[in-house]
Structure formats: structure tokens, C-alpha cells
């Protein structure tokens with residue numbers, strides 16, 4: 001059992017903070033009374049208290065000072081305001097777990113005067129336990145705290161540990177932002193279906209099941225994507241015609257450039273003064 005009645009405070013409980021709380025409660029890792037949610041909006045806090053039975057507050061410093069474990073789940077742009085509020089409240093904690101894009105272990109530990117920091121990058125399918133998180137830890141995080149961080153992140157789905165922090169910005173660009181690329185791809189295919197004449201609900205069903213089935217098939221077959229693509233591509237056929245147009249439009253290059261842009265942006269977000 002990774003936890004022993006520790007109080008865990010979440011600073012900023014939006015989409016991702018709530019996903020983690022929901023997963024942690026459904027896996028019974030923590031009891032509702034051991035979770036404190038700190039967020040600026042009263043109505044949001046009332047809803048969280050009603051839905052999950054957790055403690056809530058608008059006071060970040062008070063939440064942090066009462067906690068054994070701190071989760072940072074605010075937007076990167078808000079970190080500059082939040083870190084000074086927490087400074088001096090969290091130096092005794094054995095685990096500070098950040099899911100904030102771009103912000104480095106060094107920035108967090110120097111601003112919070114505590115080097116026991118785990119940095120992670122989950123993604124939004126974590127809301128239904130189907131996410132994937134890449135995480136890394138500073139050398140000061142002990143074995144027990146590492147197990148607790150893994151358990152908290154595991155409540156949202158799969159995990160990959162990275163010994164080198166550089167992989168966090170890469171994961172931000174690939175799997176953190178990744179669902180948005182997939183949703184845009186879905187939207188574009190559905191719109192193409194509607195453009196040809198399908199009812200929207202039929203186009204949505206065709207696209208969703210095609211994506212779901214293709215991903216499952218790729219996972220189960222273990223074949224290289226190029227082999228799977230070749231299975232669908234007959235000489236002189238319809239798929240070849242479509243792929244030719246997609247290659248001509250630079251689909252692969254656009255995807256690669258997009259991922260690189262996200263990587264550079266994630267690196268830039270980390271530039272908070274110490």
C-alpha cells in the first residue's frame with residue numbers, strides 16, 4: 001500500500017487535477033477526507049466537494065501547509081504567481097508532484113526550497129483512466145515518495161519513467177498535446193465524410209470505430225505501421241490515391257513540424273525566474 005493516510009493537496013483543480021482526484025478515489029488510494037483541493041473559484045470548489053466529498057479551499061498556502069504531499073496542477077502561466085505563495089509552506093514535504101507543462105525540477109525546487117520534486121506529463125485520456133504519463137524525479141525523492149508519485153500518476157493510466165528530464169518536454173509535445181492532434185484528425189475525417197454526403201452521426205461512428213479498431217489492431221498484431229498501411233493499399237487503388245494526395249500536402253512533415261513546435265514551446269514555458 002503506497003499511502004498511509006497522508007493528506008494530499010492539489011493546487012489548481014481543473015481538468016487534469018480533477019482527473020487525478022477521480023482516479024485516486026476510484027482506486028481507493030486515498031480517502032476523500034485526505035484530499036484538499038485549492039482553486040480560486042468558489043462555485044468550482046463547491047462542485048468538487050459535492051461530487052467527491054473532498055476538502056476545499058481558495059487559500060493555496062493553507063492547503064499546502066496542511067499537506068503531506070503537494071500536487072501542482074495549475075496552468076504553466078500561473079506558476080509564477082503560485083510558487084511564491086507556497087514558498088515556506090512546503091519545505092518539510094517529502095513529495096511535490098508537478099504535472100505543469102514546461103516548468104523544470106530546478107525551478108520548482110529552488111522556488112519552493114524543497115528538492116523532493118517529481119515532474120510529470122499526463123494527458124487528458126487520464127480522465128477515464130486511459131492516459132499515459134511520462135515522469136521523472138529529482139535524486140532527493142526517496143523510495144516511498146517515488147512509489148506514491150507512481151501510484152498517483154497510475155490512477156490516470158499508463159506510466160513511463162524517464163531518467164533524463166529532457167524527455168518531459170518531448171513527452172509534452174508528443175503525448176501531452178497528442179490527444180489534440182488526434183481530435184483534429186478525427187474532426188477533419190468526419191467533416192470529409194459529411195462533405196461526401198454521410199449524415200454527421202454516421203460519419204462520426206465510422207471515423208471513431210476506424211481509429212479505435214486500427215489502434216487495437218496495430219497493438220495486437222505488433223506489425224510496423226508501414227506493413228499495416230500496405231495491407232490497405234492495393235496497386236492503383238483508392239487508398240493509394242488518397243495517400244498520394246496526403247503526402248503531396250506534406251501530412252507527415254506538418255505533423256513533425258507541429259510536434260517540434262510544441263517541444264520548443266514547452267522548453268520556453270520553463271523559463272520562470274528562480
Ligand SMILES: NC(=O)c1ccc[n+]([C@@H]2O[C@H](COP(=O)([O-])OP(=O)(O)OC[C@H]3O[C@@H](n4cnc5c(N)ncnc54)[C@H](OP(=O)(O)O)[C@@H]3O)[C@@H](O)[C@H]2O)c1
Nearest residue numbers: 012013014015016017039073074075076099100101122123
Ligand atoms: N490539459 C491537458 O491536456 C494537459 C495534459 C498534461 C498536463 N497538463 C498540465 O496540467 C496543468 C493543468 O492543466 P488543466 O488542463 O487541468 O488546466 P485547467 O483546467 O485550466 O486547470 C487549472 C486550474 O487552476 C486554477 N487556477 C488558476 N489560477 C490559480 C491559482 N492562482 N491558484 C490555484 N489555482 C488556480 C484554474 O481556475 P480558473 O479556471 O478559475 O482559472 C483551474 O481550475 C497545466 O500546467 C498543464 O500544462 C495539461
